[in-house]
Amino acid sequence: MSDNKYTFKDFKSDQEVRWCPGCGDTAVLMSVQKAMAELDHKKEDYAVISGIGCSSRFPYYMNTYGFHGIHGRAGVLASGVKTANPKLSVWQITGDGDALAIGGNHFIHEIRRNINLNILLFNNQIYGLTKGQYSPTSLFGQVTKTSPYGTVEQPFHPGELVLGAQGKFFARTIDTKVKETTDILIKADKHVGTSVVEILQNCVIYNDGAYNNITSKETRDDNQIWLEHGKPMLFGKDKQKGLIVDGMKLRVVHLSDRISEENILVHDAHEPDPSLHLALINMRVGLGFPVAFGIIRQVEAPAYDQLIEQQIEEVKSKSKIKNMDDVLNSGSTWVVE
């Protein structure tokens, strides 16, 4: 517990939450409020920044400083806030349309710069607020309002993009898993640099059950693997299944006399080489794998905003220019008598 002694209720705004009943966003709101209550920041030092979409209404429901931006621009809005005032804890709320379609360019550059903020990517594989068109993460062949005969587009896998943009922190979680999500969000905030948390979020109206093959009671044990740094990659009902590397590829194995826990891969989130993290990110049920959750990658690197502050201090200490009068009188000048 922090000294601030906040509870999640301190982070609730007086505005009525207007997401659809049963929407996964409501659970994420709870996770964020709980994480903020546990972290060490003062309430006034949080800034919740969003773009456009269902999830982007988030700042209105938070009793913190907040900014509901324009479509696709959450990343640059948050980058501006953090760069201008690095003391703030900046939380960017964005969706698969906001971050990966209209805001795709900002998303990759923000990660490349490694600005010290948290990106909560609500991935529901659909456009909800505009009532059901396919998104950049909708599955190939998915039937939606704008793909009545099925999409003919390959979806983005957000984690792949994050790693391609040299991302240093990537985690995946599920909207309804409040405890796990809260824990991941706390770690994401403590990580210095851009932390991307992909939240598989169920849209009850336009894409209900999109993640049923991962989250339902029947499938969840076999189709989820929760990774923890330093722990073996085990899953299944009695943790009887695990992952090993076979050649260049991951393989699912069953523990037996021949394969003990010692043969199973131990998760190293801190490994700078992204190869194995990429393989873990790309595991999918259709390919015979469980989907990886938890903090998949967490590598230390200097953050953009820190480097800017350092550079300012260095230049300030060396420069003869201390104020605008110095600037105005610098270089070649002459006097008219």
Add this chain to the structure above:
Amino acid sequence: MAKKIIEVDEVVVKFAGDSGDGMQLTGTQFSDTSALLGDDISTFPDYPAEIRAPVGTVGGVSGFQLHFGKIVDNPGDFCDVLVAMNPAALKANIRWVKDGGTIILDTDSFTDKNFAKAGFQQENLKEIYQDFNVIQAPMTTLTKETLVNSGLDNKSMVRSKNMFALGMVYCIFDRPLNYTEKFLDKKFVKKPNIAESNKKTLRSGFNYAVTIHAMPSYRVHSSNSLEKGRYRNMNGNTAAAWGLLAAAEKANLPFFLGSYPITPASEILVEISLRKDLGAKSFQAEDEIGGIVTAVGASFAGNLAATSTSGPGLALKSEAIGLAVITELPLVIVNVQRGGPSTGLPTKTEQSDLFQALYGRNGESPVPVIAASTPSNCFDYAFEAGKIALEHMTPVLLLTDGFLANGTEPWKIPSMADMPVIKHKIKPKGEGEYLPYKRDPETLAREWAIPGTEGYEHRVGGLEKMDLTGNVSYVPENHELMTKYRADKVQNLENVFPELKVEGDEDADLLVIAWGSTYGHITTAVRELNKEGCKVAHAHFNYINPLPKNTADVFGKYKKHLVCEMNLGQFAGYLDMKHPKFEYHKFNKIQGLPFTVVELKEKFKQLTGKN
């Protein structure tokens, strides 16, 4: 042979050569030396969009024009002296030399091959010899002879020939060499041999002109119009960047620029990037939208934030300007106009973004628009833009253009102590309840609460806001109320904007109306016509939205109204909407070039019936 001396009040010189010939540096040296002698100066560089266009072609000609003397308001239409380093430079500029003017040629470059590259004939040269005073100098050969014992290789020797040309021009205008000599010592402090060679070549050029009795020789009457004080040369982009920094310092706020490189505005980003010593932050975003939205974020976080761009970039920023309008956050958008539409003429000047600045957004989205009118007053209007933004909680659009951005003039350095006070709207900590959309009854500006301040947590955003609370609101009457508040807040600026002033002959029938960068040329044209007894007055607008309060009163004093602008008549159309009782004649130029004083005078005379 007696040396012919021409006494003049002002003179125009143009240095033209290949992109690699060092003409910008040569011109700047001449300009700086003249400035030290007390001349009033205006300069304008003219260079190709291509970084290294093919050598010797007209497309690769780089020019630097300067106008100096007693009173100078523009870089001049036609030059008295042209230095042409090759046939292409001559071909590109011959139409800009005054009848009977002097042309200095590097004859070594006038080879058959170079004529062919320029698409110019030896025959053309013969005509030029008849119509102009041509001074032929084998500059390349003489430079090499000068440096024969320097130990430099051929290429390095030839590179110094611009100093030979500069030396010759210094002689013709009887200028001292010491400023440039000092400059060379400083520039090549680590390469004393190069410094020495350049200085030697400079003197050699000077002496050569003495020896050949290069004629005519000019005696330019120095300016006595400049106020006492310390001066520097200033271009519009540096001035705009410094004006923004000055506003931040005056308001005691950190400064943030979110931007994306674009011609001809990039130097603003470059200048701000240098100023880490002042703690200024420059964010080179991945695109124009990123440039402005990071600035909106920085503004929310409590910085004086700005973005800089040119026309195509302004188009991309439209939605985000609307975001700053509805969130009522301070923001300065500097638009350095260039020829359009689309990519248009990136390196050429135009005033055709006025409608985009005024109206280029969705919804009722009022933004104050102001325009600089000289290179150095880009400083004042950038400062002013910051002041308006911070005191009235609004995005402000500052219009400059390529002509102002790259042009230079001497500028009396202001003291920060003399700059106007800026009172930002930040609500100090611990002052009770914060209502994001509670307004100052007079200005209608809301208060600004900065993240990190205890107790003022609030949300802003692009959805319509409830009056006072800032909560999302779809209440019909509230939307109308907020729309009117935003409009009135901007319109109310007419109460703080200075009144429109008139220059020239107040008894005139004809009022010349203009805005922005046409100021210098129009001022000269009006002054000269007034001297000639032709009654013309000039009203120049720096404040465009809202217009100065006395605009109609001023217009009412004149019978004829002529609006001059470098577009198809946008300001005239705007005036027609705001003040429809006047008939606006139009004079427009859309060639990527400023008006010439000659064509302005002709038009004014025509309208005054004095032609």
